[in-house]
Amino acid sequence: MTQKDMPTALNLPMVDPLPPETQKYFDICVEKLGMVPNVLKANAFDIDKLNTFTAMYNDLMLANSGLSKLEREMIAVVVSSINKCFYCLVAHGAAVRQLSGNPQLGEMLVMNYRVAPIEPRQRAMLDFAAKMTTASAEIEEPDRQKLRDAGFTDRDIWDIANVAGFFNMSNRVASATAMVPNPEYHAQFR
Secondary structure: OOHHHOOOOOOOOOOOOOOHHHHHHHHHHHHHHOOOOHHHHHHOOOHHHHHHHHHHHHHHHHOOOOOOHHHHHHHHHHHHHHHOOHHHHHHHHHHHHHHHOOHHHHHHHHHHHHHOOOOHHHHHHHHHHHHHHHHHHHOOHHHHHHHHHOOOOHHHHHHHHHHHHHHHHHHHHHHHOOOOOOOHHHHOOO
């Protein structure tokens, strides 16, 4: 892999050959997505780190939750927008476009979620995720109560906080390592 093919600015090439379980996971990505996301390639220099990252991501974004997959992707985009994370805006903006069937919604969330015509429940969720991103130490009981009033359970609030927290962490890693989004994301679901 040449430096221009590296998923980040760091010289951390993927383990070669990949363990069979990892190769199988990457093959499933190609089958379902048409590519292996660069965030996975970036973590594949250390299979334990890759497995930890994917386990957390899959649990937060794909497991059963009172939040829909679209709502979790919406949180990812809004957090990434505030953090100006190029990788996550491109990748998760494509996911919002796909899951919503609405390319305009994906663009609105990338630019300014407050202009998006979304349900009050989703607005409350995104307001909370935004505050968590910019001023987490200022979150108080009235902030959680706004979510309850919008129809979220305490378990849902846990999920909102964890998805927002995960993307705040991964945004910072992606930005610090100059992680490059896969080119395929840019044209998807428009």
